[in-house]
């Protein structure tokens with residue numbers, strides 16, 4: 001793998017890798033308009049509560065709603081990565097998105113951001129970089145895992 005073969009942020013033509021990308025897909029029998037909404041919906045205890053997330057087209061609004069979910073599972077931090085992988089597996093089962101993901105070849109996928117998210121991504125701000133600890137890039141790793149299993 002060449003060192004240059006890195007997608008360092010999910011913007012522009014690589015925005016489809018972002019959870020904020022708008023695309024309809026089915027997860028656990030409910031249709032969501034973006035992966036963020038599907039993910040936040042899993043903080044709910046019942047499908048009845050999850051339904052409202054199927055109506056949200058704006059991922060920022062979905063994220064905001066998710067912060068206020070009263071029934072957040074106690075072990076959310078332990079299960080959230082595996083939930084994310086299930087959701088993104090469903091998202092990238094959409095043929096058009098599957099093709100786009102496969103077309104990234106063997107590129108390293110890094111969710112570079114500037115909002116200090118070093119769990120799902122890798123913040124590139126001066127202060128985070130000065131700590132000399134790379135972000136965990138959970139999202140990028142999940143996407144690379146899914147790409148491996150598709151190819």
Ligand SMILES: [Zn+2]
Pocket residue numbers: 114115116117123124125126127128129
């Ligand atoms: Zn930062």
